[in-house]
Amino acid sequence: MERQVFIVDDQEEDTRLDLYLSNQLDQLSRSFIQKLIEQEKIKINGKQEKLKKYKVKENDVVEIEIPLPERLDIKPENIPIHIIYEDEDVVIVDKPQGMVVHPAPGNYSGTLVNALLYHCKTLSSINGVIRPGIVHRIDKDTSGLLMVAKNDKAHRSLAEQLKEHSIHRVYAALVHGNIREEKGTIDAPIGRHPVDRLKMTVTDKNSKNAVTHFEVQQRFGNYTLIEAKLETGRTHQIRVHMAYIQHPLVGDPVYGLKKEKYHLQGQALHAKELGFLHPSTSKYMEFKSPLPDYFQKLLQIIENSSRQN
Structure with a gap:
């Protein structure tokens, strides 16, 4: 059994206990924390009773016992x-x-x-x-x-x-909208969404710095093909950052448009370049991957459609 203790600060006051703990413990889902509350594995100021809808207060001492996996x-x-x-x-x-x-x-x-x-x-x-x-x-x-x-x-x-941040990582991404500038940098911290724990979001609260550089490769009217280079590697970083600047990825089921014109399996995002120093030889190695069939077919369809309009 792993035991962790947290002291609530003024910024977290009036947050529901399950949400507060899920913000502190990224590896635990909110539903799992709710089960721990029911199993009396969590204490507030030494007490376990009536915590189901409890909202934490400043300086509360929160203890949680996490069962071993x-x-x-x-x-x-x-x-x-x-x-x-x-x-x-x-x-x-x-x-x-x-x-x-x-x-x-x-x-x-x-x-x-x-x-x-x-x-x-x-x-x-x-x-x-x-x-x-x-x-x-x-x-x-x-x-x-x-x-x-x-x-x-x-x-x-x-x-x-x-x-x-010395790993070279470049992605190809197709996004909604026409990005007017040729290149840009998105420097915006990313953390867990305060309500939907399956999502990440740009936030100053319980977040980590995140930097994405992008460069336009081709424009297709209402769509833009970009190359995105990661300086940091946060969860869903490119998807969150592009949605943040109002250019969500095509096909993204979480951060994209509710109604998509093209029925895709998921977001149009491909890790195309990867470079690093070899762990034993310290020699720089770089690998490239061409766009897969699903991505090329999507670009062809969009290109044909943009020509007709």
Whole structure:
């Protein structure tokens, strides 16, 4: 059992207890915290009673007991994946749209990790049973390049490069609207949405700095193809930032338009370039991935449509 203690500050006063704790503990869902309240795993100023709809007050002492995760057996699965580079330290995968990167509660099979365990046999252990080898993630419906560590030494090196923002990461994205400027930078902090815990948002509250550079590649009337370069790597960063400047990604089911003209599996976002220093040789390596079929077909349809208008 893991025990954590928080003291409520004046900015959090009058926030519901379950929302307050979900803001403090990103890894726990609000529904899971509500279950812990029912199970009397949470105390306010030493008391457990009548906390279901409790709103925290300044200087409240909040104690939470978090049960240890159940031991999981993540099985290797013979799932075809596109490995574009592999050596004793790293694997570079070109992930298809629709594939989940690692197992999660309710979805322990069919992921990239299951496939990697079959193809690579060994992966780094730093991120535990569920996320072996995974140094960084891309969303299920984002396609493109992902680096994976095969041992702990490689994992530490790649993670440190991510922390220092020295990893080269470039994405292709198709967004709604006509972006007039040729290039720009979005410097806006990102944190959990205060109400919808599945979403991220630009906010000054409980957030981390986030910087995205973008450059226009082609315009199609009401759509713009951009190249986005990440300086930081926050959850859903490009999707949140482009929606923030009123140019959401085409097909984005979370941050996009409610009614989409094109019926896509998800957002039109592809990780096209990935560069880093090799963990053992310190030699700079860079990989590129062409736009996948779904993205090229979408561009062709939009280009044809813009010509007719």
